[in-house]
Structure formats: structure tokens, C-alpha cells
Amino acid sequence: MNPAMTVVVLALIWAAITGTFSGLNLLLGAAIGIVAVLLLRKNLGPPRRFRQLRNAASLAALFLYELAASAVRVAIVVLTPDMKSALKPAIIAFPLSVKSDAEITLLANLITLTPGTLSVDVSEDRSLLYVHALNFGTREGLIADIAGGFEAKVREVYS
Template sequence: MTAFTMNVLFAVIWVAVSGSATFLNFLFGFLVSAFAIGLIREQAQGVSYLGRIGRILSLTVLFFKELALSAWKVAVLVTRPKLDVKPGIFAFPLTVDRDFEITLLANLITLTPGTLSVDVSEDRTLLYVHAIDCSDVEGTKRDIAEGFERKIMEAFR
């Protein structure tokens, strides 16, 4: 049973025991059980449940930051009088190797304006990405590796 499933189960048990089936009471039970699970997992030398939630929130914050920055860059790029772009497709070498992680990375790249995940190689070592401006492919690869890919590995490993 995953820690999240156990957390939801404990919150439901809390709602049943307390006799108050409100959203705030469920939320309170969820938070208290998350704290309790976090205490137990730390003592058992396991992966911290609360730490994982923090890493997932960090990935979410990074995504929204990149979303805003990419939207701004694309808006500036397309409002210039002379559209000076070099679109293209490049191969991004993957460090992540699980299907879930590859899918999440591909979706995060696709959701940011100016980039689109096109395909994954048969051996799952390359992700092909279309970019609206490929003038600095190495910089874009570095940004993806040090940003989304690193945060995904921190959150889910």
C-alpha cells in the first residue's frame, strides 16, 4: 500500500471516528495522518512522504515558472516586426528511464509554449523535441536536464 493511499485511508477513518463528514474535517485528518506517516517513515529509514510531497510541489512551482517564462519569450518573439526564428527538432538524451517519468517529462515540455515533444526513440534513450527557436540547442538541452528532468528524478525516486 502506498503512503498516499494509507494517508487517504487514515483520513477517511478519522472522518468516520469523529462523526463529522465535512471537507475541512477530512483535510484535518489528511494533514494529521500525513504528519504521522512522515514521522514513522523517517524512523524506518524510508523515503520521507512529506519530503516527496515537497519535491512534487517544487516540480509544480518550476513548471509554472517555466510556463510563464516560455509564454513571455514566445509572446516577445512573435510580436517582433521581423520574425527571426530557427525552428527545428533536436534529440534530447534522457536520464529518466521509467515510463511514467518519460511521459511526465514529455508532457511538461509540450505544455510549455514554444516546445513540443514529438517522439521517444525505440530504446527510450532519446526524446525528440520540436522547438520554435533552435538557435541554442545545447542551452535548451541543459535547461531541460537541469530543470524538469532533475526535479522529476528528485520527486519520484
């Protein structure tokens, strides 16, 4: 999205949140949007193309499905009578193949809201993401799971 589009979208979101779509309110939203874009212009990436938007939508769909699955799985673990045997907590170092700040942030947030995993820390050279697993099976299985699922999708969105 270019900056002008961002301002328009921010103004529309502002109007939606405040609940009135009057001209004055839209102008106020646009003014706040311009301030936000000016403050953040260094962090805004290059313009998005349509294909990336479609990839982002498919990522969002996958995410909503995984979120529902993860909530159900946590609920099952919490409600098991002998919880100690259902738990095998571990912290695993996941080798990152995505490099930019935005990609790592997105991936870490996605990992936190998916079944059995929680991102804890990123190593200083940005090559490792430390992931806490609720029910640890094998190291290779967990890494392959993330690399083949979310990381591939995140890379598509930013490519």
C-alpha cells in the same frame, strides 16, 4: 499515497467539482474513486514519502513560473513584425536519463509547456526524446537547459 488516501482525495475532489459536501455525495465520490483505483492499480506507484511531496511542490512552483515565461515569449515572437528572422525551428534528440513511463510522461508534458520547446516523439528504446525548439540556439545549450532544470527535478520527485 496509498490506495485508501487516493480514494479519500478523489472523493473530496468529486465533492468539490459537484459543489455539494453532503454525506451521500461524498459516498458517491468514494465509490467512483474506488472504481478508478481498481482500474488503475497496476499503474499506481509505491507510496510517496513526505520529502517527495515537498519536491513535487517545488516542481509545481518552477513549472508555473516557466509556464508564464513561455506564454510571454511566444506572445513576443507572434507579435514581432518580421517573424521569419525570429524563428529558427528545429527538432533535437534529447538523451533521456529517466527511465520509467511515469517519469518520461511527466517530463514530456513539462517540456511542452515551457519556453520554446515542444515534445514530439519518444524513440522506441526510450533513450531519446525528440523535442521541437521554436528558437534553436545550440544543441548543447538546449540539452543542458532541460537536463539541469526539469529532468533533475523530476528525478528528485521519483527517487
